[in-house]
Amino acid sequence: MRLRAVFPVLAVAALTLLSACGFRPLYATSGDNYNTAANMARVNVALINDRVGQVTRNALIETLTPRGQVASPLYDLKVTVTESTSGQGFTKDNEATISDYLISGNYELTRRSDSKVLRKGNVRARTSYNIVDSDFASIEAESAARNDAARNLAQQLANQVAIGLRSQ
Numbered sequence: 268m269r270l271r272a273v274f275p276v277l278a279v280a281a282l283t284l285l286s287a288c289g290f291r292p293l294y295a296t297s298g299d300n301y302n303t304a305a306n307m308a309r310v311n312v313a314l315i316n317d318r319v320g321q322v323t324r325n326a327l328i329e330t331l332t333p334r335g336q337v338a339s340p341l342y343d344l345k346v347t348v349t350e351s352t353s354g355q356g357f358t359k360d361n362e363a364t365i366s367d368y369l370i371s372g373n374y375e376l377t378r379r380s381d382s383k384v385l386r387k388g389n390v391r392a393r394t395s396y397n398i399v400d401s402d403f404a405s406i407e408a409e410s411a412a413r414n415d416a417a418r419n420l421a422q423q424l425a426n427q428v429a430i431g432l433r434s435q
Contacts, residue, residue, distance in 0.1 A: 306432045307425070308332045310376070311340035319370060319417050320348045326421035331428065342385070344428060346374045348420070350413070355395070362398075368409065369393045370416045374424055376431045386431025392419035 310331050315324045323346070328336070350370045354363030375387040394416045396408040 303429050303433060306341075307429060308334065309337055309339075309341040310428055310432075311336070311343050313343065313345045315346050315348055317348065317350075319350055319413055320346070322414055322417040323348055323370075323372065323421050323424075326418045327424055330421060330425040341379055342428075342432070343377050343379060344374060344424070345377075346372050346424060348372050350416075352409075354398075364398055365395055366398055366409070366412075367393060367395050368412045368416055370413075370420050372420050372424060374427060376428055378435070385435050386427055388427065390420060390423040390427060392416040392423065394419070 308331060312324055312327050312331065315321065327344075327346075348370060349372075350368070352369070353367050354365075355367055356365035357363055369391060370393075371389060371391045373387075373389050376385045377383065378385055394412045396405075396412040398405050399408070
């Protein structure tokens with residue numbers, strides 16, 4: 268019973284401390300005249316090699332510019348993607364029954380006007396899929412895992428772009 272009485276006080280104290288440290292919600296539009304979604308739409312996403320790069324780029328463009336790309340972007344985003352798989356869960360005959368799929372993306376967000384790097388780094392996405400006796404089913408499972416990881420990576424990249432644009 269006492270904990271219920273203390274919880275609102277702790278919540279108010281936590282919110283006060285967050286505002287004191289300069290915390291700002293990423294997608295908030297009130298308070299300052301900054302609009303994250305509008306600025307994200309001004310990012311040009313460079314071509315990414317390989318099929319998984321294309322899937323990542325398409326998902327990233329859908330996230331950054333849901334209303335379509337602008338004619339004159341202010342920022343450039345370059346991404347290089349690497350992928351790997353590793354077998355997990357082995358049988359007695361030393362055959363993998365589960366595979367981990369890892370996709371990694373190095374990114375660099377630059378402002379076009381002065382070529383200043385706003386944010387760069389590396390993000391990763393991992394997913395697993397079953398390896399079964401049917402070759403077709405295993406290939407389809409790997410393809411689905413690849414697409415899921417690419418969409419996850421694109422979401423992480425979009426978050427990094429939002430942070431980079433917000434902190435400039």
